[in-house]
Amino acid sequence: MITTIEHNSGKLQIDLSNPLDISIPLRASKRNVNAWYISEPKIEPVKTKDFIGSVKAGADVNFNDIYFNPHAHGTHTECIGHITEEFHSINKNLKQFFFTAELISVAPENYMKDTIISKKQIEALLKDKKPEALVIRTMPNTKDKKNRHYSETNWAYLTEEAMVFIREQGIQHVLIDLPSVDREHDGGKLLAHKAFWNFDGERRMHCTITEFIYVRNKIKDGNYMLNLQIAPFENDASPSKPILYEILA
Numbered sequence: 743m744i745t746t747i748e749h750n751s752g753k754l755q756i757d758l759s760n761p762l763d764i765s766i767p768l769r770a771s772k773r774n775v776n777a778w779y780i781s782e783p784k785i786e787p788v789k790t791k792d793f794i795g796s797v798k799a800g801a802d803v804n805f806n807d808i809y810f811n812p813h814a815h816g817t818h819t820e821c822i823g824h825i826t827e828e829f830h831s832i833n834k835n836l837k838q839f840f841f842t843a844e845l846i847s848v849a850p851e852n853y854m855k856d857t858i859i860s861k862k863q864i865e866a867l868l869k870d871k872k873p874e875a876l877v878i879r880t881m882p883n884t885k886d887k888k889n890r891h892y893s894e895t896n897w898a899y900l901t902e903e904a905m906v907f908i909r910e911q912g913i914q915h916v917l918i919d920l921p922s923v924d925r926e927h928d929g930g931k932l933l934a935h936k937a938f939w940n941f942d943g944e945r946r947m948h949c950t951i952t953e954f955i956y957v958r959n960k961i962k963d964g965n966y967m968l969n970l971q972i973a974p975f976e977n978d979a980s981p982s983k984p985i986l987y988e989i990l991a
């Protein structure tokens with residue numbers, strides 16, 4: 743199913759029947775991906791005095807409650823409401839769902855006891871491109887990213903300078919395969935989050951950060967169309983399902 747998109751940058755063709763899913767499935771399992779010091783997600787039949795919401799247990803339907811945390815348990819998209827005292831909803835702030843996107847692969851650099859993604863690296867990989875969305879795959883890119891437990895691992899993060907650069911390129915959506923764009927323990931500074939949303943200036947309300955993606959090695963660096971879909975939660979963040987489409991012409 744080929745469609746032609748007319749965009750400021752010209753005409754683009756994509757094949758809607760060939761979606762490249764870059765989300766991580768959320769499962770009720772200890773093997774689910776995890777961060778931020780909480781236990782695994784749970785999916786359980788509703789239980790009352792005389793009802794168990796399970797066909798196996800005699801109910802007409804399966805009727806599960808789901809307990810999970812969008813930030814800790816899988817691919818999620820967040821808006822500025824993640825770091826503000828006042829409430830902002832991802833469902834109200836993300837209003838378009840198709841974007842031009844650039845996928846880059848970056849091997850974080852050593853910096854003291856940390857590994858960081860620097861402005862120099864982003865600049866070199868982006869060249870002069872100005873996509874609406876930037877998808878960052880960190881190297882090494884192993885399958886265990888789909889079930890890694892990240893708490894107390896001091897994962898790689900984007901420097902403030904790198905994120906200012908990303909903002910200055912006009913990039914409105916950043917997607918990354920880590921639990922956060924910031925350092926795990928940063929004393930609450932959240933420098934990359936704040937730089938991205940221009941927290942101390944004219945705030946970029948419609949911009950989003952998507953964390954915990956997984957981009958298979960089969961998907962090559964380059965430009966794509968991105969379909970960024972969330973579940974309609976009125977919350978700072980929602981589980982999300984970003985899909986890339988190769989640009990055919």
Ligand SMILES: N[C@@H](CC(=O)c1ccccc1NC=O)C(=O)O
Pocket residue numbers: 778813922924925926927928929930931
């Ligand atoms: N890096 C922050 C912590 C942080 O961002 C955080 C801590 C607990 C649960 C969730 C967090 N961020 C989630 O997106 C800090 O060290 O204060």
